[in-house]
Amino acid sequence: MKLVSRIILGTAMAATAFTSLVNMARAEGGPLGVYAGEASIFVNDTFGDRHDRWRTASSSRSWFWDESLLGRTLELRFRDEIISPWTKTKQGPANDRIYANAIGLGAFTHGSAGRLDYVLGAEILVTGDQTGLWHLQGAVHDALGLEKAYDPKTRKDRHLENGVHGLAAGEVAMAYDAGNHRLRPYLGAGVGYESTVTAGVDYFLGPLAGASHLSRDPVTGTPLAGDRDATGNGWSLVAGLDATRVFDSIYLPSDGDVTATRTRLRARAGIQADLGRVSVFFGQAWLSEEFVTQAEPQRTGLLSVDFRF
Numbered sequence: 001m002k003l004v005s006r007i008i009l010g011t012a013m014a015a016t017a018f019t020s021l022v023n024m025a026r027a028e029g030g031p032l033g034v035y036a037g038e039a040s041i042f043v044n045d046t047f048g049d050r051h052d053r054w055r056t057a058s059s060s061r062s063w064f065w066d067e068s069l070l071g072r073t074l075e076l077r078f079r080d081e082i083i084s085p086w087t088k089t090k091q092g093p094a095n096d097r098i099y100a101n102a103i104g105l106g107a108f109t110h111g112s113a114g115r116l117d118y119v120l121g122a123e124i125l126v127t128g129d130q131t132g133l134w135h136l137q138g139a140v141h142d143a144l145g146l147e148k149a150y151d152p153k154t155r156k157d158r159h160l161e162n163g164v165h166g167l168a169a170g171e172v173a174m175a176y177d178a179g180n181h182r183l184r185p186y187l188g189a190g191v192g193y194e195s196t197v198t199a200g201v202d203y204f205l206g207p208l209a210g211a212s213h214l215s216r217d218p219v220t221g222t223p224l225a226g227d228r229d230a231t232g233n234g235w236s237l238v239a240g241l242d243a244t245r246v247f248d249s250i251y252l253p254s255d256g257d258v259t260a261t262r263t264r265l266r267a268r269a270g271i272q273a274d275l276g277r278v279s280v281f282f283g284q285a286w287l288s289e290e291f292v293t294q295a296e297p298q299r300t301g302l303l304s305v306d307f308r309f
Contacts, residue, residue: 032074033065039224040304041217041281047301048284052150053086054097054298055219055287062215064110064226073110075121075215075226079103082133083251084150085157086295095293097258100160100251101133102126106167110213119171125193127250128162158256165250167192171216173202182209184223186242188216194249200242200266208236208272220285221266222302233276238283239269258291270302279306 040061045051058081068074080103085096108121173186182204189197202223204211211225221242244264252260270283283302 032076033068036064036066036073036213037226038063038306039213039215039226040306041220041222041224042303043217043219043285043300044303045298045300047303049299051086051090051298052084053090054083054290054294055081055300056084056150057082058217058219060215060217060219060224062224062226064213064215068109070109073213075106075108075110075119075213077104077106077108077123077215079106079218080131080133081219085155087150091293091295095258096157097252097291097294098158098160098256099155101128101131102160103131103133104218108169108215115174117173117175119169121169123167123169123192125165125167126163127160127165127193129159130162160250163250165193167194177209180207180209181205194251195247196244196249197247198242198244200240202238202240204236204238206236206272207234207274208238217302220268220287220300220302222268222270222283222285224304225272233274236272236274237269238272238281241265241267252291258293260291261289261294264288264290268302272304277308279308280304 038061041059043055043058045053045056058079060077060079062075062077065074081101083097083100085091085099102125104123104125106121106123108119110117110119112118167190169188169190171186171188173184176183183201184204185201187199200221208225211227213226215224215226216222217224221240223238223240242265244266246260246262246264249260252258265288266285268283268285270281272279272281281302281304285300285302287298287300289297
């Protein structure tokens, strides 16, 4: 128990220290450039298909600076994720994926070349029980009285090993605008803890069609707008779909009990309301099967609430 407490305390201290550094750098004319805004998302299947399984919970937060040292927009991203098997009554442990925790810290540069927008960057990913997320998941389920939810303390599933992994990633996109509509096809690729190639398209209707600082949620592919003042008030629709070719993934190792599917499909849609100093986004994302014996696709909920001061 002392070890668990130390792990959780260490994780909390690291997150607090990172947030403090970001807050220091948000000052106008700070060391990272001119602060331009931030974006966040919380993903959970509780307000999706209401099953506790697979891509069960994740969150991501990005901060943007213009006129950075590279002369372009800089994005710093902090994220975490919990991936779990389904309950034994739904899918036998011999036919399910391994349990995984991950915390990631990424840095990306955004720029343009002609009509093409591009993003290039890298992420460091810490995996395994050393993150402390497994204990947090069990504690939350216990506090809410979710007796049928997945409990990593009592289940004997294999856990992804402790480790530190890297990812180099890039994306190119081109926007087509018509009034307050924007269609934005994109092509992305990553090499590292997951080696993939993705092709997809995003659609924006409303004020978010004018957003110029976009991050992409790694789990659902949802584009997140980080513009501090540019989007204005009002309602926006954000939708999209993509297909990913998977070459390798630490989350589905070759020595595991299941075989990864080579093609993943994602579709998502949500509504964002910008109401002065409060911005609320809620949506749904559909994720196709990620391994061959997965019983069915998955639907997760997307939620973001931001306050501007």
